[in-house]
Amino acid sequence: xxxxxxxxxxxxxxxxxxxxxxxxxxxxxxxxxxxxxxxxxxxxxxxxxxxxxxxxxxxxxxxxxxxxxxxxxxxxxxxxxxxxxxxxxxxxxxxxxxxxxxxxxxxxxxxxxxxxxxxxxxxxxxxxxxxxxxxxxxxxxxxxxxxxxxxxxxxxxxxxxxxxxxxxxxxxxxxxxxxxxxxxxxxxxxxxxxxxxxxxxxxxxxxxxxxxxxxxxxxxxxxxxxxxxxxxxxxxxxxxxxxxxxxxxxxxxxxxxxxxxxxxxxxxxxxxxxxxxxxxxxxxxxxxxxxxxxxxxxxxxxxxxxxxxxxxxxxxxxxxxxxx
Numbered sequence: 001x002x003x004x005x006x007x008x009x010x011x012x013x014x015x016x017x018x019x020x021x022x023x024x025x026x027x028x029x030x031x032x033x034x035x036x037x038x039x040x041x042x043x044x045x046x047x048x049x050x051x052x053x054x055x056x057x058x059x060x061x062x063x064x065x066x067x068x069x070x071x072x073x074x075x076x077x078x079x080x081x082x083x084x085x086x087x088x089x090x091x092x093x094x095x096x097x098x099x100x101x102x103x104x105x106x107x108x109x110x111x112x113x114x115x116x117x118x119x120x121x122x123x124x125x126x127x128x129x130x131x132x133x134x135x136x137x138x139x140x141x142x143x144x145x146x147x148x149x150x151x152x153x154x155x156x157x158x159x160x161x162x163x164x165x166x167x168x169x170x171x172x173x174x175x176x177x178x179x180x181x182x183x184x185x186x187x188x189x190x191x192x193x194x195x196x197x198x199x200x201x202x203x204x205x206x207x208x209x210x211x212x213x214x215x216x217x218x219x220x221x222x223x224x225x226x227x228x229x230x231x232x233x234x235x236x237x238x239x240x241x242x243x244x245x246x247x248x249x250x251x252x253x254x255x256x257x258x259x260x261x262x263x264x265x266x267x268x269x270x271x272x273x274x275x276x277x278x279x280x281x282x283x284x285x286x287x288x289x290x291x292x293x294x295x296x297x298x299x300x301x302x303x304x305x306x307x308x309x310x311x312x313x314x315x316x317x318x319x320x321x322x323x324x
Contacts, residue, residue: 010066016149019103053278125153271310
């Protein structure tokens, strides 16, 4: 790994799985249909989508981003590194495995809004505590953790736990943001809940969907679940509601602040929530009022769904133009 000048070290760091997605362009086409069409590869991985969003939208504000993870020594890995580098994510801490290929997710869309994945994990779960180096966190202002990075392997999970400890040691005021990103196809839900608890206790900003909020609490009402989750440690819970926008709950406002979604022609929803999260964190780090940060994030998420593939090319100017 290249040694970096302290002035070039990132303000925002994320870590975990890096992969490419190979996607069905048409709905209701099972993976098992022989000869049916896929599109791809598209750089992906939930924490990578998040950091790419934060990079594209935060660079103008002087916020640097960095990622810790592993890809294979192949063209899929090269495509991920090229995309992140182009969007000004520091990739110096992304290790290239000589033993495994880059992770792949085959994605099938269904007309009822569900998706079905087939994972070939490859090197995606190989992020290790050894990859998390204290000096890389010298300038850290925020660390983002994904539930998928906790679920994919014990090694990746331990790396996330270590990153949280280092972040708070290097900067006690740093923000820990956490997207549960619960994937029942990766692990049993009870195990997922167990491994999320240590992160929840350290989380400042929690970014669940309604279903995830309910899974984390055992309740059946989204609003009640979000209010309950504030008792776990987060200072704010941002409920992502897709086409219905987002609602922010805080200790001071348990009734919630709701911002509606922007109406767009949806082409591909994959990655919209992660894009939203990266944009919201940029707003918070800029000390924007909560309503402005939510609108900014909703605009970024809306522009994402107009783009096929998990990581869009959306610029800051496009987001600001949508805000008017």
